[in-house]
Amino acid sequence: MDNQPYELYLRPSELRHGKAATLTISNLSDSDQTFQVLLNGAESFNLEVAPQIAIGAGEQALVPIKISAENRKLFGYKDEQTLQLRVSDGNNASQTISAPISIPARIPVWVAPLVGLIAILTTGFVVVQQASLLATATPTPTPSPTPLVVEADCAGNAMEVFRPNSLTPITSGTFIDTTAPPQAIQSLQFLEMPFPIDGSNTNFGGTDAQFRQASRAYRYGGRIYSYFDHFYPLYPAPSAGAVTQGREPAQAPVGGNMLLYDGSLVPTGYSGHPAYDFSPSAPQAGITPLFAAADGVVESVGIHAASGAYFVRILHTIPNEGNYLTIYWHLHPDQFYEAMRPRVGQTIRAGERVGTIGNTGWSTGPHLHFEVRLDGNNDGVFSTFEKVDPYGFVPSADYPQDPWATSFNITDAQGRSYTHTPLVSRYLWKHPLGFSAQIPDNGGGTLPSTVSGGAGMGGCAPANTFPPGGVINFAWVPDPSPTNELAGTGQACALSVFDAAGEPITQFGQPLRIEIPFSFDNLKDVDAATMAVYWKAAGSDSFAPLDTDIQFDDAGGGIAVAYTQEAGHCALMGQPSRDFLPPESQILVEGASSDGGTSWYDSVVVSLVSSAEDLAQINYSLDGGESWQPYTEPFELAVAGIPDLQNGVPEEGFQTGEGRYLVLSAAVGQTGNVEAPPQSR
Known part of the structure; x- marks a missing residue:
């Protein structure tokens, strides 16, 4: 027999009656094999799994397992059982290995463990490590010390959702016609994504x-490279040199960080970004069509004088609400852009072609800079200080108010003072991502789905969980950034609660049940056997795992259930099944000017380096990202008249000084990950 040709992993290591677990079987041999899962050596007992599981060489299978009532009666209610594994070779020879499985004390007395017998119809044997059925060195999330509680009955107690200011409801459910209070998500849904999102x-x-x-x-x-910074969208922070018009303060927490619409504060080199940078359909390729995001009037079409960026601006008038402006920046200079030039002042319908994602202006590669502005003072100017986030803002205990929607005085890095007039960012997309609801008199109820049709996250709050008359916000939000240990599934949430006086609530009176459905597609980036609901409490900087009950369905999806008594962020995460993190490159430039100074170079020698262990190659561009070639050795460039610009010269031309890129570099990992956006010099 081969030495350890299989690995097994069961999560959780115990089963409740009627609940499902996942058994991961990894075939480590160099040939296809067929596995059979038996319960206590008998096929007649209902284990609710496929009779035979074929697994290719070097592959693994995820097997949902559910124990039935008759199985539970077979094993009784003991606190400890024995797991038996028998391996059969082609000559019917077999070997049996046993390991104990303990039932945690928190599990109710009616719960019985899975006691299984896995007959592997091939040559080899299985090694079992202790009682968890874990035969790998992969770490698993640490369970929360908070025990699971009995499900609350929320029938007939649905929370009422504040009706959005548009004809499109933000979610399904019972609606309140009153205006949403300031601590609720504000919405006005009329925009569609301005590029294809269906894969076509x-x-x-x-x-x-x-x-x-x-x-x-x-x-x-x-498709998102960079987000809108609510703290504050005044990109860039001015400094000595080429950048002279940026207004963002350089000091933390404003400078060097970005406050996303879900209340997450993340460090970034794009602090102050006033829009969303969307990627093209293919990396570093200008082939993605752009459409008008909503009905409107073509306000202007042009080329930015300082940067050379091609742009289109469309005016959208919303009756009884005001005027919005959508800006499409870095467009490709093609026939679609040219067709827009004579249409200034004409109406345009949502979905009409306005151009192609391009790379004009200060850009490190093809992408769309999509910016939205609101004419807050009704002067028709749409100034650079009237930018809003189309994803709105989710009020939270950490940020009860959107900083950009408050009045403040700041002094930028060059000593200039600035008084900001509050500007509210409403959720503008047609596709729902969340809701705000009024808390009923009993302080509990069913949380409506975060998206329409019941396909989103939901939950149940027993009576006395929340303060009566208050507001709860519950929304789908982006996953936390992936690491080598954890990656998201596309199912993450923000949950905040305010009392009737508008004060944030961080601790709940009763445990709140959070329900996170997932599909087979949600699992493509993670090991499903390691999944858990992770929670980041208000005031915390990190996520911690909650005790999670995961149930799989016949389609490979399922639902994850966990409990929390704290406001914060949730994310269904697991150990990554692929490499997420691309290597990083660095651009080194050496040169001298003819006059002996350092302001102007006549020629430079460029070297590209990376310390990443998984580096495959470094590509570079000398034409602003239009074309790329592999780097092999240092090269010399004649650059007379080009200023000695620092790394990170701003790409948007709304409030920046002159400058252009000398060279761009993008490292490529051994698994194909490409550094994006690339480094610039």
């Missing part, structure tokens, strides 16, 4: 699920 690269619009996928970060297969 031709069609306008898509489903809610396709919109959520497009709203994920680029590393997760989504």
